[in-house]
Amino acid sequence: MTPTLKITQLCKRFGGIVVADAIDLEIHSGDILGLIGPNGAGKSTLFNLISGVYPSDSGEVCLMGQRLNGQSITSRAQSGISRTWQHMRLFQSLSVLDNLVVASRFYEAESLVTLFFQSAKIKKLQEEKAERALQILQRMELKHLCDWAIGDLTFGQQKLMGLARALMNEGQLLLLDEPMAGVEGQSYDMMKEVVRQEARGGRAICVVEHNISFVKDLCSSAVFMFAGKILERGRVEDLLASKTLEALYFGAQTDGTAAVEDTL
Ligand SMILES: Nc1ncnc2c1ncn2[C@@H]1O[C@H](COP(=O)(O)OP(=O)(O)O)[C@@H](O)[C@H]1O
Ligand SMILES: [Mg+2]
Known part of the structure; x- marks a missing residue:
C-alpha cells in the first residue's frame, strides 16, 4: 500500500545547526505515529519541513506518492496536509x-x-x-x-479549536504538534477521542507529544528524535524501555532540562 507520507533522507540546517539529519519516515492511513524527543530535537522543524513552512536542503517529501518538494505551504495544505501548531495561532x-x-x-x-x-x-x-x-x-x-x-x-477548549481548525481540511495527513500541552479534564478526553476517530476514519496521523500516557494510549508505534536525527523507532512499549531514551530523554527530565509534563 502506498504510504500516505513518505520522507526520504530529508536534511535541513539552520546556520551551523543540523536540525534534520537524513530523516526517513513512513506513515500509513489509520496510523497514529508518536514523535517524541527532548526540546530542541527538531520535532516542530520536521513538521515545518513536511508542511512547507521551510524548504528542505535535500531529500524528499511525498504525499500519496506525489513529490511535494518546492510546493508552498498553501499548495501542500490543498494537497492534503493538515496540521496544528505548537502555539495555537488562533484569531483571538x-x-x-x-x-x-x-x-x-x-x-x-x-x-x-x-x-x-x-x-x-x-x-x-x-x-x-x-x-x-x-x-x-x-x-x-x-x-x-x-x-x-x-x-x-x-x-483546553482553545487547544481543541486548534484541532478543529486542522479538521476543516479533509486531507489524508494530520500533523499534531503538542496537542495535549496544558490540557486536562474533559478537553483531554475529547482530544484523545477525536484523534482516535480521525485515525479510524483513515487519516494518517503523526503526533508530537511529551505526555507519555497520551502516546501510550493512542500510538501503535513511535520514533525518538534527538539532535535532528531519528535515533530509535518501533513499538511504543519497546521504545519506552530503550536505554537510549532513558539517558537522552527521561534522564533530561530528572535534571530539569526538558519540559516533560507526564511520566510513565
Ligand atoms: N527558524 C529557525 N531559525 C533558526 N533556528 C531554528 C529555527 N527553527 C528552529 N530552529 C532551531 O532548530 C532546533 C530544533 O527546534 P524545534 O524543531 O523547534 O525543536 P522541538 O520541536 O523538538 O523542540 C532548535 O535548536 C531551534 O533553535
Ligand atoms: Mg516543538
Missing part, C-alpha cells in the same frame, strides 16, 4: 465559528475571479464551510460556544 478577536470558516479558505484556493463575480457560488461555499465547522464543533461539544470570542474559551 474572531468568534469560534469564524476561526474555522476563515481557516478553510486557505485550504480551498478560491480564485479572485470567483470572489468578485460569483457571489451566489461564494455564498453557497460559505454556507457549506459553516455547516462543516458546526459539525466539528458539535463533535467536540463546543457548538454552543460558536459565537464566543476565542479569548473567552478555556485553554
Whole structure:
C-alpha cells in the first residue's frame, strides 16, 4: 500500500545547526505515529519541513506518492496536509465559528475571479464551510460556544479549536504538534477521542507529544528524535524501555532540562 507520507533522507540546517539529519519516515492511513524527543530535537522543524513552512536542503517529501518538494505551504495544505501548531495561532478577536470558516479558505484556493463575480457560488461555499465547522464543533461539544470570542474559551477548549481548525481540511495527513500541552479534564478526553476517530476514519496521523500516557494510549508505534536525527523507532512499549531514551530523554527530565509534563 502506498504510504500516505513518505520522507526520504530529508536534511535541513539552520546556520551551523543540523536540525534534520537524513530523516526517513513512513506513515500509513489509520496510523497514529508518536514523535517524541527532548526540546530542541527538531520535532516542530520536521513538521515545518513536511508542511512547507521551510524548504528542505535535500531529500524528499511525498504525499500519496506525489513529490511535494518546492510546493508552498498553501499548495501542500490543498494537497492534503493538515496540521496544528505548537502555539495555537488562533484569531483571538474572531468568534469560534469564524476561526474555522476563515481557516478553510486557505485550504480551498478560491480564485479572485470567483470572489468578485460569483457571489451566489461564494455564498453557497460559505454556507457549506459553516455547516462543516458546526459539525466539528458539535463533535467536540463546543457548538454552543460558536459565537464566543476565542479569548473567552478555556485553554483546553482553545487547544481543541486548534484541532478543529486542522479538521476543516479533509486531507489524508494530520500533523499534531503538542496537542495535549496544558490540557486536562474533559478537553483531554475529547482530544484523545477525536484523534482516535480521525485515525479510524483513515487519516494518517503523526503526533508530537511529551505526555507519555497520551502516546501510550493512542500510538501503535513511535520514533525518538534527538539532535535532528531519528535515533530509535518501533513499538511504543519497546521504545519506552530503550536505554537510549532513558539517558537522552527521561534522564533530561530528572535534571530539569526538558519540559516533560507526564511520566510513565
Ligand atoms: N527558524 C529557525 N531559525 C533558526 N533556528 C531554528 C529555527 N527553527 C528552529 N530552529 C532551531 O532548530 C532546533 C530544533 O527546534 P524545534 O524543531 O523547534 O525543536 P522541538 O520541536 O523538538 O523542540 C532548535 O535548536 C531551534 O533553535
Ligand atoms: Mg516543538
